[in-house]
Amino acid sequence: MIKLTNIEKVYRTSSIETLALTNINLTINAGEFISIMGPSGCGKSTLMNLMGLLDAPSAGQVEIDGRIVMQYRDKELALLRNQQIGFIFQSFHLINDLSVLDNVEIPLLYRKGDATGPRSVGASRRQLAQEALEKVGLSNRMKHFPGQLSGGQKQRVAIARAIVGRPSIILADEPTGNLDSAMGNEIMAILQQLNTEGSTIVMVTHDETMAKKTHRLIRLFDGAMVGDSKLISDLRFGISDVSAGNVISEPSNPKS
Numbered sequence: 001m002i003k004l005t006n007i008e009k010v011y012r013t014s015s016i017e018t019l020a021l022t023n024i025n026l027t028i029n030a031g032e033f034i035s036i037m038g039p040s041g042c043g044k045s046t047l048m049n050l051m052g053l054l055d056a057p058s059a060g061q062v063e064i065d066g067r068i069v070m071q072y073r074d075k076e077l078a079l080l081r082n083q084q085i086g087f088i089f090q091s092f093h094l095i096n097d098l099s100v101l102d103n104v105e106i107p108l109l110y111r112k113g114d115a116t117g118p119r120s121v122g123a124s125r126r127q128l129a130q131e132a133l134e135k136v137g138l139s140n141r142m143k144h145f146p147g148q149l150s151g152g153q154k155q156r157v158a159i160a161r162a163i164v165g166r167p168s169i170i171l172a173d174e175p176t177g178n179l180d181s182a183m184g185n186e187i188m189a190i191l192q193q194l195n196t197e198g199s200t201i202v203m204v205t206h207d208e209t210m211a212k213k214t215h216r217l218i219r220l221f222d223g224a225m226v227g228d229s230k231l232i233s234d235l236r237f238g239i240s241d242v243s244a245g246n247v248i249s250e251p252s253n254p255k256s
């Protein structure tokens, strides 16, 4: 579960102050698949960075799985992030000099314990990485390098890397943004499958079609939450009808 309470984020440089997020109150339940949409600059990545513990809010509280993280030190944040959160980015962020298998192992190298407890020795790391690659249908490309893969395949490697440590939360920042629609649909199908198996997924997207495949759509505008709609019937969350959608307010003059 991710709970954001009264979040505000201000970026300050010597000459300018930008209010990137204001008055964000949002609870994402365990097992939900939610999408976040809004025009460029409205604060989507900032929100993801706060949920991913990559940045701290200027005010308000961030709670991850019942832990209020505001008092955590950097080391503790890094540990929590490594164990609980998997990241997927639009531009994949793979290391070109490493094989597919080595790329997927990376999050496990930063662990004191392995995905399930004791320190991960090379063999068990390898095993976990192979399993993650099998899950995304890439077991036949383990020895390839990122430069030898299609965009969709690269994103599948990135998903394998995100799930290798078995995090409960996956944060995906425009995961289909660099892909054609066929590859984008493949990636969405994998994310939907991971969600069915229990992962909580938060996805930023500019694509309404992709957003409609998720349970719930959050709309941001100028740093504020302007919409929160239930999209797909899902009995796990007591939602029986898409009309349960609750639009807070629509932006009157969206920038894009």
Ligand SMILES: Nc1ncnc2c1ncn2[C@@H]1O[C@H](COP(=O)(O)OP(=O)(O)OP(=O)(O)O)[C@@H](O)[C@H]1O
Pocket (backbone or CB within 6 Å): 011, 012, 018, 019, 020, 038, 039, 040, 041, 042, 043, 044, 045, 046, 047
């Ligand atoms: N490190 C930073 N320093 C100063 N201002 C920043 C910083 N990061 C983001 N901003 C500003 O905060 C606001 C929100 O940015 P953010 O990247 O979260 O938007 P976004 O919705 O993800 O945009 P896009 O869809 O274009 O990626 C913007 O006005 C941006 O210029």
